[in-house]
Amino acid sequence: MYISTVTGTVTPQECAAIAHASAIRNRRDDVTGLLLFNSRRFLQVLEGPKDAVENIFARIHGDSRHRGVVKLREGMIDTREFGRWAMAYDDPLRPSDSLKDVVAALLASAGPSTRAHFLGSAELHRPTA
Ligand SMILES: Cc1cc2nc3c(=O)[nH]c(=O)nc-3n(C[C@H](O)[C@H](O)[C@H](O)COP(=O)(O)O)c2cc1C
Numbered sequence: 078m079y080i081s082t083v084t085g086t087v088t089p090q091e092c093a094a095i096a097h098a099s100a101i102r103n104r105r106d107d108v109t110g111l112l113l114f115n116s117r118r119f120l121q122v123l124e125g126p127k128d129a130v131e132n133i134f135a136r137i138h139g140d141s142r143h144r145g146v147v148k149l150r151e152g153m154i155d156t157r158e159f160g161r162w163a164m165a166y167d168d169p170l171r172p173s174d175s176l177k178d179v180v181a182a183l184l185a186s187a188g189p190s191t192r193a194h195f196l197g198s199a200e201l202h203r204p205t206a
Contacts (some may be wrong), residue, residue, distance in 0.1 A: 078122045078150040079134075080145040080178065095142075108133055111159045114178065119143055120180075124157045 089093075092114040103109065108125030121137070123130045147185050 078120070078149045079146050081119045081121075081146040082117065082118060083114075084142055084144050085171055087116075087142060089114065089116070093117075103133060106133065109157055109159055111180070124154070124159055127153075 096112045099112065103122070103123070103125070106125060106129035108129050109141055110122040110124050111120075113120040123133055
């Protein structure tokens with residue numbers, strides 16, 4: 078799991094396109110996960126075989142669309158936490174409550190400012206009606 082900061086402007090549509098292309102590429106390597114974007118920062122979780130995750134992370138790390146990549150969590154797990162999503166993208170226009178709950182649990186191990194940043198933006202994106 079890492080966070081990074083967008084360089085320039087990436088629209089929610091462009092982020093959805095990144096998530097879609099990533100899901101297709103990652104599936105070949107049995108890698109799943111989650112990509113969140115709040116117009117300024119990315120948060121991504123990659124789950125799968127260690128070598129595959131490391132190769133994909135190295136590619137992502139060098140991508141000029143973002144900078145300041147900081148790994149928040151890395152380690153071996155028994156069961157995928159995001160298996161169901163296969164690189165879900167949290168659409169700010171259609172927020173998913175179950176996705177928010179899993180993200181909140183994941184962010185429990187992140188720093189307080191990172192947590193506040195993502196959970197705060199998730200709240201802002203909730204429809205008021
Ligand atoms: C925030 C962000 C997340 C990305 N996530 C993935 C990913 O999970 N899998 C992937 O293959 N590429 C991902 N990419 C795209 C890669 O950085 C890279 O452009 C893509 O893998 C193609 O690499 P190549 O041109 O070396 O083949 C992501 C890019 C960004 C900006």
